[in-house]
Amino acid sequence: MDTESFDAIAKLAYQESGLQLAVEKTSMIQSRLRHRLKILDLESFSQYSAYVCSEKGLAERRHMISALTTNVSHFFREKHHFDILETQARTTLLPKLRSGGAVRIWSAGCSNGQEALSIAITLLEIAPDIGDMNLKILGTDIDSNVVDFAKTARYPERLTSGIPPGLVSKYFGAIDTESERVYLAKNTVRSLVSFKELNLLSEWPMRQRMDIIFCRNVVIYFDQETQNRLWPRFHRAMPLEGILFLGHSERIADPENVGFFTDGPTTYRPTR
Ligand SMILES: C[S@@+](CC[C@H](N)C(=O)[O-])C[C@H]1O[C@@H](n2cnc3c(N)ncnc32)[C@H](O)[C@@H]1O
Incomplete structure (x- = not known):
């Protein structure tokens, strides 16, 4: 070239x-x-x-x-974030849901959906009846191919490696095709999650605030200026008790300046 x-x-x-x-x-x-x-x-x-x-x-x-775009993803990638999510669910999200409130979780740059499904499974593990509550998990990505893939919720066996063994049969049905075994997420998981195409640099059509935002291994492909424009937008999109998770090699350069403090490995909470 x-x-x-x-x-x-x-x-x-x-x-x-x-x-x-x-x-x-x-x-x-x-x-x-x-x-x-x-x-x-x-x-x-x-x-x-x-x-x-x-x-x-x-x-x-x-x-x-x-x-x-680079679309590599895994189920339960960076497991420590799902442990923090579980704690946040027990202390904040579930009480909110059980008292009739709404909880919204966003996997921004969701690739083929493994992150959003991992979130759903984490929550189902601690609250099997969560499907009856006002919870929505949204996965968005700029790449229509991965969004279409995520919507099918069908994963060839090689893409399921991060799922703890006991949870595979609990949340997926195995289908043997001519060439390989694929796993289709069960309705209990799928009904919690929806996927849409969205460029993070464009307008965000979501009306409700996001209690949790996962935006992991996405901004690493952006320059500092583009990242700096994104942080205040995430801040405005979440309530005070919200959490923003970034990928292991991503950081907010000056978190206080954009209304966040660091509360764990690449884990940020709003200060105001
Ligand atoms: C490496 S994957 C990360 C997937 C998942 N978050 C994880 O950590 O496993 C990065 C994803 O970000 C998406 N992406 C890149 N630029 C984007 C943009 N401007 N808006 C939305 N998504 C974007 C890519 O299409 C890709 O699917």
Whole structure:
């Protein structure tokens, strides 16, 4: 890929999604986009960059972003966050739900849904009747492919490795296909969770505040400026007793300045 095409694609990816493409990753970016060139019957990256940056390439931009995002996720990734969630559920969320209140939990940058389902299972483990209460877990991602995948709630066996053994049969039904065994989340889990496409840099249509926000392993792909714009928005989106979880290598640079304090490993609570 020539420098001009790289620059045009990197600029567009940044504008559209906040993704920062490093020039050292050019070969990885090329291999992720090659499939798009094939589908569009284009011969070079300069043709592709011209097309995707043009008016005609508007629809292609979503495919480009989808190809460029890193979607790796696991069930119960960074288990300590689910332990904190469990404590918060016992002390704050369940009393609120049991007294008729609403609880909203957001997995922002949910990839293929494993994080949102892990949240649902954590809560079901301590309150099997939680489906009768006013709880909603929302998973959102910019990448429509992962959102579509998450909606199916079907996971090939290799993607289920983080689920504690006893919980697999409790919350998933096994289906043997010709090529592999897949696990379909049961209704008790699925009914708590919904998935939608959402770019974190755009407007957020959610009306209600989010008691818990998981935004893990997402902002690592953003520059400091984009991250700094996001923190006050998360702050406004949650109540005083809310919690924001980031990924293990992500930090709010100056938490006090944006209304948070650090309350555990990459765990933030509002100060005001
Ligand atoms: C590495 S995955 C993290 C998944 C999950 N949160 C976890 O920690 O396992 C990062 C996800 O962030 C999404 N993402 C990247 N930029 C985004 C944006 N601007 N708005 C919403 N999602 C975004 C990607 O599509 C990807 O699915």
